[in-house]
Amino acid sequence: MSAWHLESAQGLRRALDSGEVSAVRLAEHFLARIQASQLNAFIDVNPELTLAQAAQADGRLKAGERTGLLGLPMTHKDIFVTQGWRSTAGSKMLANYVSPFDATVVQKVAQAGAVCLGKTNCDEFAMGGSNENSYFGPARNPWDRERIPGGSSGGAAVSVAAGLAPLATGTDTGGSVRQPASMCGITGIKPTYGRASRFGMIAFASSLDQAGAMGRSALDCAFLLEAMLGFDPRDSTSVQRPAESLASALAPADQAPSVLKGLRIGIPAAFFGEGLDAQVRARIDEALEVLKQAGASLVPIELPNTQLAIPAYYVIAPAEASSNLSRFDGVRYGHRAADPKDLKDLYERSRSEGFGPEVQRRILVGAYVLSHGYYDAYYLQAQKVRRLIANDFAAAFEKVDLIAGPVSPTVAWSIGERMDDPVANYLADIFTLPASLAGLPGMSVPVGRAEAPGAKQALPVGMQLIGPAFSEARLLGVAHAFQSLTTWHLETPAEAA
Numbered sequence: 001m002s003a004w005h006l007e008s009a010q011g012l013r014r015a016l017d018s019g020e021v022s023a024v025r026l027a028e029h030f031l032a033r034i035q036a037s038q039l040n041a042f043i044d045v046n047p048e049l050t051l052a053q054a055a056q057a058d059g060r061l062k063a064g065e066r067t068g069l070l071g072l073p074m075t076h077k078d079i080f081v082t083q084g085w086r087s088t089a090g091s092k093m094l095a096n097y098v099s100p101f102d103a104t105v106v107q108k109v110a111q112a113g114a115v116c117l118g119k120t121n122c123d124e125f126a127m128g129g130s131n132e133n134s135y136f137g138p139a140r141n142p143w144d145r146e147r148i149p150g151g152s153s154g155g156a157a158v159s160v161a162a163g164l165a166p167l168a169t170g171t172d173t174g175g176s177v178r179q180p181a182s183m184c185g186i187t188g189i190k191p192t193y194g195r196a197s198r199f200g201m202i203a204f205a206s207s208l209d210q211a212g213a214m215g216r217s218a219l220d221c222a223f224l225l226e227a228m229l230g231f232d233p234r235d236s237t238s239v240q241r242p243a244e245s246l247a248s249a250l251a252p253a254d255q256a257p258s259v260l261k262g263l264r265i266g267i268p269a270a271f272f273g274e275g276l277d278a279q280v281r282a283r284i285d286e287a288l289e290v291l292k293q294a295g296a297s298l299v300p301i302e303l304p305n306t307q308l309a310i311p312a313y314y315v316i317a318p319a320e321a322s323s324n325l326s327r328f329d330g331v332r333y334g335h336r337a338a339d340p341k342d343l344k345d346l347y348e349r350s351r352s353e354g355f356g357p358e359v360q361r362r363i364l365v366g367a368y369v370l371s372h373g374y375y376d377a378y379y380l381q382a383q384k385v386r387r388l389i390a391n392d393f394a395a396a397f398e399k400v401d402l403i404a405g406p407v408s409p410t411v412a413w414s415i416g417e418r419m420d421d422p423v424a425n426y427l428a429d430i431f432t433l434p435a436s437l438a439g440l441p442g443m444s445v446p447v448g449r450a451e452a453p454g455a456k457q458a459l460p461v462g463m464q465l466i467g468p469a470f471s472e473a474r475l476l477g478v479a480h481a482f483q484s485l486t487t488w489h490l491e492t493p494a495e496a497a
C-alpha cells in the first residue's frame with residue numbers, strides 16, 4: 001500500500017508491527033509529501049535526523065519492542081524546543097535559534113519511539129488564531145489555500161489534514177489546538193491544565209499554556225496524548241496523577257456508542273447566541289442529534305459569564321506574555337540589533353526588530369494592565385472574572401457529564417481578511433477561551449462542512465466537547481463513540497489524496 005498518508009495511526013501501528021512497512025519507509029513517504037507540499041505548514045525539516053530516528057525505531061521494532069508510538073511519524077509545533085530542529089516560535093526573534101535540550105513532551109514521545117518529521121508553522125509565540133502572525137508567513141488551509149488554517153497551531157493542523165503526518169503536537173492557551181483542528185477538519189484535544197509538561201514549551205501565558213494532541217480521529221489523538229501526559233518536576237504547575245491508558249480504554253467501534261447511553265450533555269445557551277454562523281450552527285445541531293439518537297440527553301445549561309471570557313483572557317494572557325517575553329533582550333539569546341549605541345538602544349531595537357506587530361501589541365497591553373495604578377482595575381479584576389467563569393463550569397458539571405457546542409463562530413476566513421482588525425480576531429475566540437480560563441480539557445471533533453461566501457468548497461466545522469478536570473478519557477470516549485457513528489473525520493481535502 002502506498003497511500004500511507006490516508007491510513008490512521010492505528011492502521012500504521014499494525015503495518016509497522018506486522019513488518020508490512022518499516023519506520024524508515026514511512027518517514028520517507030511523509031518527507032516526500034512534505035517536500036512537495038505548498039501549504040507552508042513547516043518551519044524546519046531535517047530529513048537526515050528524521051531518518052536516523054526512524055532507523056532507530058526499526059531497530060527497536062526488530063528487537064520485538066511494541067509501544068503505541070514506536071516508528072510512527074509525527075510533527076511538533078514550533079513552540080516546543082528541539083535539539084535537532086530550529087525552535088523559532090514563529091518569530092524573527094528566534095529565527096535561527098537551536099535549543100540545547102528537548103521539551104519534555106518532545107522527549108517523552110521520542111522515548112516512546114515516535115519519529116519527528118519537522119517543526120510546524122504557528123502564530124508568533126502562539127499569539128493568534130489564524131497563523132497569519134507567523135514571521136514565516138501563513139500556513140494555508142488544505143480545503144482552500146486562500147483561507148487560514150486557524151491558529152495558532154495552524155501548521156500542525158495542516159500537517160494532519162493534508163496527509164503530511166498522521167499525528168501532530170500543538171499547544172493551546174486560549175484555543176490553539178481546538179480552533180485549527182476545527183477549521184481543518186481534524187480531531188484535537190487540549191488536556192486539563194497541568195497534565196502535560198510545559199517544560200521546553202516556549203512560554204506565552206504560563207497559567208493557560210497547555211500542550212495538546214492532533215490527529216484524524218479521537219483514537220489517534222488518544223495514542224499520542226497518552227505518551228505526552230505525565231508529571232514533570234521541571235514544571236512547577238505539573239500535576240501528579242496515576243498514568244492512564246487512553247487508547248486501549250476506548251471500546252471497539254461497534255461497542256463504542258454504548259458510552260452515550262444516559263450521558264448528560266450540557267448545551268450552554270451562551271454558545272448558541274448572536275454571532276454564530278447559521279450553517280455552523282446547523283452542523284452542530286445535527287451532531288447533537290446523533291448523540292441524542294444514541295441515548296445521550298441534551299440538557300440546557302447556563303454559562304452566564306461566557307461573554308466576559310474575551311476581556312478577561314485578553315488582559316491575563318498579555319499580562320503574562322509581557323512578563324515571559326521580557327527575557328528576549330538581545331543579550332542572552334535571540335535577535336540582536338546591529339551596532340547598538342548603548343544598552344538601552346540594544347534593548348529597544350532588538351525587541352522592535354525581533355517581535356512582530358501582534359506580539360508588540362500584547363506586550364504593550366500586558367505591561368499597561370500590570371502597571372501601578374491599573375493593576376487593580378484590570379489585572380486583578382480579570383482574575384476575579386476568571387474565577388466566576390470557573391464557577392460557572394463547576395455549577396454546570398453538577399448537572400451534566402460534559403458540555404457541547406461550537407469551537408468557532410465561523411468556518412475559516414480568507415487570508416488577509418481580518419489582518420488589520422485585531423479585535424475581530426479576538427472575538428472569534430469566544431467559545432474556546434472559557435475552558436482555557438477554567439483549566440478544563442476540551443476537544444474539537446469534525447461534524448461536517450459549511451458553505452461560506454467566496455469559498456472554493458464547503459469548509460470544515462468542529463464541535464467542541466468540554467469536560468470536568470481530568471476527564472480526558474471520557475471526552476475521548478465520547479468523541480470516539482461519535483466517530484464510530486459518523487464519517488466526518490474520514491473526509492479529506494483533495495490535497496491529501
Ligand code: GLN
Binds near residue numbers: 129171172175204317
Ligand atoms: N487565539 C488566541 C490568542 O490569540 C489563543 C491562542 C493560543 O491558544 N495560543 O491568544
